[in-house]
Amino acid sequence: MDKNKCKVTVEIFGEAYTLKGDMEAEAVRKIAATVDQRMRQLARSNPRLSVAKVAVLTALNLAEEFGKLEQDYQELMELLDDDKR
Numbered sequence: 046m047d048k049n050k051c052k053v054t055v056e057i058f059g060e061a062y063t064l065k066g067d068m069e070a071e072a073v074r075k076i077a078a079t080v081d082q083r084m085r086q087l088a089r090s091n092p093r094l095s096v097a098k099v100a101v102l103t104a105l106n107l108a109e110e111f112g113k114l115e116q117d118y119q120e121l122m123e124l125l126d127d128d129k130r
Contacts, residue, residue, distance in 0.1 A: 058084045
């Protein structure tokens with residue numbers, strides 16, 4: 046195995062996942078914990094949803110938040126760029 050690769054097992058919504066990648070194990074655990082928390086929160090407010098629907102809706106919510114953050118970042122970079130002129 047590549048020395049730079051990390052292998053960590055996490056639990057998300059009651060399922061174990063063994064993940065390999067370039068990230069630190071603790072960073073992977075933190076991301077997995079966030080996904081788990083978001084899925085559990087969504088499932089509590091919508092108890093009739095299947096696991097697959099909970100996962101997809103959670104992914105959509107996270108993608109929406111990422112898009113907003115990306116837009117905020119771009120606006121901030123433009124402001125900083127304007128200040129340099």
